[in-house]
Amino acid sequence: MNTRNTIVARILLIDGILLIIIAFIHILTTPIVGKWFAHDVSVETLSHLAPSALVNQLVGILLIPFGISTLYCAMGIRAGQHFTRIIALINAGAVIVIPLLILFLMGPEYLNSTFILVADIIMAFIGVSMFILLLWL
DSSP: OOOOHHHHHHHHHHHHHHHHHHHHHHHHHHHHHHHHHHHHSOOOHHHHHHHHHHHHHHGGGHHHHHHHHHHHHHHHHTTTHHHHHHHHHHHHHHHHHHHHHHHHHHHHGGGGSHHHHHHHHHHHHHHHHHHHHHHOO
């Protein structure tokens, strides 16, 4: 077994688990974000801002399949299956783009929440680490 494959597989395994954890953080913090908006903004602003913010939080559900497929890719890479590298690269690209889309669509003030900022930083780090590792492979 190739040592490089083993290293990449182990890190992808960790990345997949982290993606699933971040998905659950998004899902569990959805009510908190709604209450936070209701407390900090006017009713008129809330009617425009809250639906997109809550939908964004629920999009965290999409991280679950990315995490699961990254776990499967880790096993495939360890076994030397080359197609799993392509799938993992696609996952990495999507994971890198998600925080950028959040910033672009929601605006920088959305990142004032510590939870959201930490989750987005972790997601960006996971995506970049996956991408660099897969290129190294």
